[in-house]
Amino acid sequence: MKRLYNSPGTVVSEALEGIALTHPELLRLAHDPTYVARVDAPVAGRVALVSGGGSGHEPMHVGFVGPGMLSAACPGEVFTSPTADQVEAAVRAVDAGAGTVLVVKNYSGDVMNFEMAAELLAADGVDTETVLVADDVAVEDSTYTSGRRGVGATVLVEKVCGAAAARGDSLAQVAELGRRVCARSRSLGFALTAGTVPATGRRSFELPDDEIEFGVGIHGEPGRERRPMEPVDALVDRAMAAICADFDPAVLTGEVLLFVTGLGSATPLECSIVARRAVQELDRRGLRVARNLVGSYMTSLDMLGVSLTVLVLDEQLVELWDAPVHTAALRWGA
Structure with a gap:
């Protein structure tokens, strides 16, 4: 394996140091336990x-x-949930007394450790609300989950909730908006290759050159099926059909946000080709893509694949999506 690592054991710590050093105007890095917080928080x-x-x-x-x-993020080791003490410390560092919303992807370790942290915080009088993201339509249960996996909608929840918090919404209001995004989002991904895990130097699964994993998880969990490789338009059509079929038809109307994220090795060229077909397919179904986000925003090491997410918009969600944001990976209006 050729990678730009010094050693597998320092991958996460050195990457965190790198992002903190290159964005000192935004971030501060804490150790023992590890978390990254806004410099101006609380x-x-x-x-x-x-x-x-x-x-x-x-x-x-x-x-x-x-x-x-x-306000803060708690990074675990590669494909490993953060610990409860990381979450607790991060909340204590950024909570200003108005409460904290915890955005949790539906993976067993994440759910357990965020729940444990919330209990410890509650015992000290710190109010939290949890938004559980479970938007992946590929499978009901997987290697890491009971129920659906949390994938692309996580980014959308964080953007909408962050904008709501910035304008002064209450704890209950911010959490309710996050749950609305979850209820109105569906996702599905597919991959041509798996990611290479630093600790082993091997791909997390193997695929023949003429097959894809349809409905793959972001940790390399199996999807709905392994299928013969097809042209990208056929793959996107298949993914969009599964996503749209999972919505209540009464909800899936009007304007939508399309989120296409590369999973690590998909190039901008490939992501744009995927987005092109997804917009065409949504238009064919009578849905207007009013907002979009295309690029590599939620990856799986160097997995070659993409994940597609559709969020059904309303006026308030559009307003919150368009609100200013200034982060290392996402910035507009600020």
Whole structure:
């Protein structure tokens, strides 16, 4: 394996040092336990927003810390949940007394450790609300989950909730908006190759050159099926059909946000080709792509693949999506 690592054991710590050193105007890095927080947190009178998960999915979550998005992020080791003490310490560092919303992807370790942290904080009088993201339509249960996996909608929840917190919404209001995004989002991904885990130097699964994993998880969990390789338009059509079929038809109307994220090795060229077909397919179904985000925002090491997310918009969600954001990975209007 040829990679730009000094050693597998220092991958996460050195990457965190790198992002902190290159964005000192935004971020501060804490150790023992490890978390990354906004330099200006806690922000008086505002709800805080904390998320986290295993490393290997960069820029999620650390790259989304900053005004208009996360107050803090708790990075675990590669594909390993952050610990409860990381979450607790991060919340204590950024909570300004208005409470903290915890954005949690539906993976067993994340759920358990965020729940444990919330209990410890509650015992000390710190108010939290949890938004559980479970938007992947590929499978109901997987290697890491009971129920659906949390994937691309996590980024959308963090953006919408971050904007709501910035404008002064209450703890209950910010959490409810996050749950609305979850209820109105569906995702599915597919991969041509797996990611290479630093600790082993091997791919997390093997695929023949003429097959794809359809519905793959962001840790390399199996999807719906292994299929023969097809042209990208056929793959996107298949993914969009699965996503749209999972919505209540009464909900899937009007304007949508399309989120296409490369999973690590998909080039901008490939992501644009995928987005092109997804917009065409949504238009064919009578849906207008009013907002979009295309690029590599939620990855799986060097997995070659993409994940597609559709969020059904309403007027308030559009307003919050368009609100200013200034993070290492996402910035507009600020």
